[in-house]
Amino acid sequence: MDKIVKDNRAPVSQKPLTMPKPDKDAIGATVGIEINGNPYKVLIGTTILEACRQNNIHVPSLCYHEDLCLAGVCRVCVVEVEGMGTLQAACTFPIINKIKVRTTSEKVRKARRHVLDLMLSEHYGECYSCHRNGNCELQKLAKEYGVDSYKFGHVEKRRYQIDRSSYSVVRDMDKCILCKRCVRTCIDLQEVGVLEAKNRGNNTKITTFMDKPLADVICINCGQCINRCPTAALKANDPSDEIWNVIDDPSKHVVIQTAPSPRAAIGEEFGLPPGTSMTYQMNTALKMIGFDKVFDTDFTADLTIMEEGTELLMRLKKKLVDGDKNVMLPQLTSCSPGWIKYIEHFYPDYLDYLSTCKSPQQMFGSVIKTFYAKEHEIDPSNIVTVAVMPCSAKKFECNRPEMDSSGFKDVDYGLTTRELAQMIREAGLYLPDLPPGNFDDPFGDASGAGLIFGATGGVMEAALRTAYELVTGRPVPFENLDIIPCRGFDGVKQASVKLEKVKPEWSFLEGVDLNFMIAHGTANAKKVMESLVRGELSNIHFIEVMACPGGCLGGGGQPIPTSPEIRKKRAEAIYQEDAGLPVRKSHENPHITYIYEKFLTDGPCGHLSHKLLHTQYVKRGKFIG
Amino acid sequence: MIDIKQNAMTEEIEMLVGKFGSTRDALMPIIQNIQINHGMISDFAQQEVARMLDVHPVEVYGVVTFYSFLSETPKGRYIVRLCRTISCDMAGKEAVARAVERELGIRFGETTADNKFSLEYINCMGMCDQGPSMLVNDLVFTKLTPHTVVDILSKFK
Structure with missing residues (x-):
């Protein structure tokens, strides 16, 4: 030295x-x-x-x-x-x-x-009206270093227009401090490549291709950039004002569905350690806010499993028995709207591999505005469905034009975990202090299989629990139904289950190894898709893909910050809750049996469920016009 | 018509990729060549380069906007670049700048209506001892005065 x-x-x-x-x-x-x-x-x-x-x-x-x-x-x-x-x-x-x-x-x-x-001299700081007030890394540093004056000046007036073109992500470049976390998220972590720095020196600006609005480029709306932004330069498109309006309108019947991941994470917004499950306190809070009914998205997660599992078995039959060339295997899951937009942009020729099932959120919307409306004699035009999701892409999904199979907009608003926490705070409630409350009937009790949709591998695990039992008549050969190969945070996981002593109607599956893969984060999905394109996955039957690292629990609508450690804690909370539930297989959920008896009478993948619960996809392609 | 132009552009980029390779580091020579041949790198060309090199279009856009001599918008036939760095500034750049603006009838950063001239500032090009200095496309002009600069520009008209 x-x-x-x-x-x-x-x-x-x-x-x-x-x-x-x-x-x-x-x-x-x-x-x-x-x-x-x-x-x-x-x-x-x-x-x-x-x-x-x-x-x-x-x-x-x-x-x-x-x-x-x-x-x-x-x-x-x-x-x-x-x-x-x-x-x-x-x-x-x-x-x-x-x-x-x-x-x-x-x-x-x-x-x-x-x-x-220097950073503050470029940052448009209006902390009171900023949604990151109290959770801003720049604000925290300014406090830490005792900033009491702006040595190099301060931005007093807006220089850029806020980009509100996207249904999901709002970009406010006046608050950007050029840390490039969003660029690294978009290019390296997710490999989507929407954001990059333009120009150089003091003209540098984070922007999209040709400075186009976010809605016009190939953004998949995953919102991972929002989770990593240290300031409020990126945020989700917040519908809470409109939701307050419909809650305050007595003529509207406002129904909310809550996804599995927000409950494992919303506690973090109230200062609780990651991995604190808040399911039942959240129900109370939602009722106190003024939602008329609080339902569990896990119910339609179970429904998804019934539909998607049946679709897989039908595809297997068509492929293996009938030798149908138009049937594509492996079947790719379709629960993650970010992943759907990714494949539509980057692999538009492979849309036939996707399951045609809607995501649980959209299934719920169409069931509410048809079955539920009829059973409870409510005019569906007066029903407003809100979905609490860990996801910003769900906001885009519920606005897709084809999502109106009930005759109305199936899901009216997608709300993120962060925005719900904000609504709870606004209502004057402190979540951890609330007494536990239950979900409302008829879509209240769900199975543990629906719950674990929140973690990567969860859809696969839930599907296997049902499909294996459907085919063999016995539960999956894993202790406590915990299919361990599906769990954990490896980028791409692969495993197989051998089908033995099957029921006579499934005899063509006797001795077949059911091979499956699980990928989370679109960078890993890209790896899987590349091998699919090269034709290396002909022996695989089913692939689960989630657009966000860690699955839904690491989604773009979840509390900030996020890290591998936090995601692990949230997953533990979800698996723990699953282990404690009385019903842990989708097909054993009594409400599922009920809906197939009363409403979807022609069974999974039948005529009515095709109309309400299945969808088609758009070939978008990569070219930015 | 647009299709024919785009196909020609795709073929040209394919040729350049054949020459310089299809790895990330071939990006610079490829887009430099497009810039020389067309005076700009259109959004279509950027996306084609991105597709062939397997990078994201926005990364190509980032590179194109980073360098002053690459452009994503059409420029005039002659690009007049006046040095604005301190030595040239002290040698009387300001008067030259006003003379150029008056002569061409445009401000810095603009292009004339007949698409003949674009006017820009650049930073030091190493002619500090002979300032004020200016580039017109590839040609360097030094020791400019408001009079000589008008003469020089009139030769290009």
């Missing part, structure tokens, strides 16, 4: 450095470093930021995110490394030798404050 080449006229910052070598020059070797005068041992290749966080030393960060690749663009995490002429970004500095780091010196403090002042 001290051996700086002497006879060189270059300034210190440009002089070559000779650093002492680590003890052992191999992967897995440790190196002794010094942070603020204290010795620590870390693995070679650990960044300074990671080393500090491991040892409970606080270093602020902004552009760094656990899910994303490193960028080192915001410079908030600068630290002093002895021997280096300039301050170094802790998030991108890999430790390979015995360095001495200072995180608290005067130079560091002043530099960080300057960086912040």
